[in-house]
Amino acid sequence: MWLDKVNVLLVDDHEPNLIALEQVLENPELNIHKASSGQEALEMMLTNEYAIVLLDVNMPEMDGFEVAKLMKARKETRNLPISFVTAINKEKKYAIQGYEIGAVDYLYKPLEPEVVKSKVSVFVELFRLRKQSENRLNVIQSSMDGIAILNEDMRFVSVNDALVNMLGYKEEIDLEGELYELIVDPSKDIELTKEIFKQLGNSGRWKGEIYCKRRDGGAFPVSASLNQSSNGIICIIRDITERKAAEEQMRMLQSVVENANDMVVVTDPMPINAPDGPKIRYVNAAFERVTGYSKEEAIGQTPRMLQGKKTAREQLNKIKQALIEGKEAHVELLNYTKNGYEYYNDLRIVPVKNSRGEVQYFTSIQRDTTSRKTMEQDIKRANKELETFTYITSHDMRSPLVSLKGFCGELEEALDTLQPAIESGLSSLSEQDMAKAQRARDLYIPSALKYIKLGTQKLDSVTGLLLELSRTGRRDLSFEAIDVNQLVRASLDGLGHQIKQSDISVTVDELPDVVADPGAFAQIIGNVLDNAIKYLDPKRPGEIRVQGKVEQAHTIYSVTDNGRGIPKNQMHKVFEVFRRVGDVEHIAGEGMGIAFIKTLLNKHHGRIWCESEVDVGTTFFFSISHHLEQQMSVQ
Template structure:
């Protein structure tokens, strides 16, 4: 049996109810929708309401005979191509048969007829009808998709060209036409390359041998996101990003291409604005850092100087003990060394900026340099109540390095670690060797560095805003990084 929604209509026309009943009994097993009409007029009325796969039409009927009914059926557009099989008990003379075929009959069946033959012939037209309806539905769906695609292409914000294998435009959407300043009808049938890359004397001359757009139009593969320049009809240009996708037939042969592109003018303007904003904020940050540096410099230079002047005035008074003299000389020396270190840092940064900062590379034992830096840092650690430990692997490694500058780097890092470690806590240094490399690590138990500040910790004039013990000029780590890089190493926090 056939599903109800898949059944087709078959029109049975005969003025004799018994004949209609016989036809119905023979064709019932086919599972189709059998529509019966007892006259030619009834058949014409049924054709107004339904579409039929085939009509079985009796020739001998009163009022309108079969031939007259067939003639009227063929006059209507809706039923002009509907297959008609004549059923007749008339003689098989050629005149009647010829007249039937002249009226568009597809077959003649003489009574009495064989059920199997009738079913087979009707089934042929049922299948043809189904295939014809399937093709019709496919054509309708294809038409719908074509219209839908046309609407999508016309509504697309990106420019779209369709071109053949010779680069001739076969389609252009409104966005593309608007971007190049032309009407769509003026683009179709034109060479796309010459439209978008015209030769403009004194402005532009395109060499197709080196043109990425021309190359993309004439190759088999997809070209993604190529940045180029297109020209408008008035000669002005605009930056674009385009893609060329080949169109292939069922055999894989290229029959054309689709070009999609978008105007980068606004994107570049936005990027430029963002870059200007970034530079402005960067300049503001640098100005703030400079102001902070100058304020800090004034304070840091004045502090040891104030201490020196104070002790000098005390000594000039002449009334002091031997112990007070020793303390005064020690404080003057300490303040002078601090001021010297500040001035040395400033001079080092000046040499770095001018490109005159150099290192004196000589064969040294790195472990000895590290040990010396730790030894120099111990008094500061002891004064602040910080435990300073070290683990230095014993080895006879000799490296090419500037011992003074490396000791400066290690001493600076240890000094920072001790400065920001609370009393009773620990600072640890380790020198390790692995895979032919030497690694020096310093770890402390201080409050740590704000993760948002880590990317800037080695920049000049930068100090963490949250540092409660912030002192110095913020130059030490920047100098340390430069020294390490001159040794072909790297330093991280």
């Protein structure tokens, strides 16, 4: 065992005495300090710790008894053992005085070296023992765990600081004498308490988690270890409030992950390039449900078991690249279930890094998007079919329409050709028949022809528009940066005649440029302007204002008129195909304009909407996405 050197203080006003004593005590285990006066000795005692002071009684200025008295008066030196060294005062009287003051021993001159040595060594040993127990106590005191000893009455006899703090007391003394219930709270769980004491009785020890009671009445979870010893029950208590809370949190998160509707897969960080890739560490219930692999089957395998011949290589490479760089990736994959069924998997993979920035796991959140994907495909197909249908029907309708139109013309001409014959034939008829025939010639036939022609024209223009609408839907747009101001000017020039005729004042603000299909943009702005002019209120001079502003994701253009406005309850009809709003019998147009615009704007990731007040006016807004710019810059 390694031992610290122990200090011993020799006090004598006589230098030769000090040297003699030092020689007697000379020992590698000792540090021998010497003081030549009481004053010096007292000063040294304040800075050093001594196992014993050998104090000469007879000294000038301050004698040994006086020094001892002063030592006893000071807290720091009170317990320091004193052995008086004296030649003269051999009388009992002095000896008693010395003991009263607190001396533990007397050494009489001439000193017998063996006696001095053995006496000092006893004190050195005592000092060492005291130090050792002090150190042990320190260890106990400085422990983070609460430590206590319960006596036979199940009361605390010794406690450490940690326990005092834990239980909400100030000092050890506040806690000592309290009952065991503070650490084994029977009111919390009486059965457990009985069980604990039963086990302590049987095996002398118990270990587990219990609740401790704080001074303020609050309880907190601890892990406790109780041991029966000869001194009583030694309790070691560790506050696990934080651990419990973390566990609770963990359990909660675990449940969220486990029961999430999306698949969650956690894999090892490595090896990315090996033939089978990183192994699966965890999968949740949704994964089992979608893929058909149970947890047991999946864990230890690699996600490659989900891939198949139709799984896109470039998507997999995208994941691989992200994994190598320790970055996130978001892809859509075609995967395969255990039974070989295909499913679309929207997959987001995220590296989980430790505090040093090293990847510890990859977690991926995956969603089965098969139904969405199928639906998208269905919608696309349906749209395509609808477009084709519209195209074919409107196209096929034109053939009979052409016949109707053509034969109407033929009939008209034939009627003209027949006029002289009818005229001459009329005279041979009876008066009654002639009147009928005249009526047929002058009213019935021309009217019938007129209405057939009108109907044909109407059908013709509707099928024409339908055809155009289906073409718009199928048309591929090409996006480029366009000069909006110039386009709007051109559009207004086209409407110049109407504007002049109706004496409309048109204000065009400086408009922001945008990336769009130029033809489509011209169609959109032309249609909106045309609408604004058409729906002006004839009762007051028309005013139209064109504005534009750039927002975060869109550029928005607006056309404001002071027209008749749209009633609130008809607003929704504005954007329906073949609808026109209000009393507009005399306004030309088939109500298809807005439908075109909607289709075109959809292709610009934009939309059209309006605000309107009856008799005040209407503002039509349309937006064009800035996203198109990005698409273009990618190319």
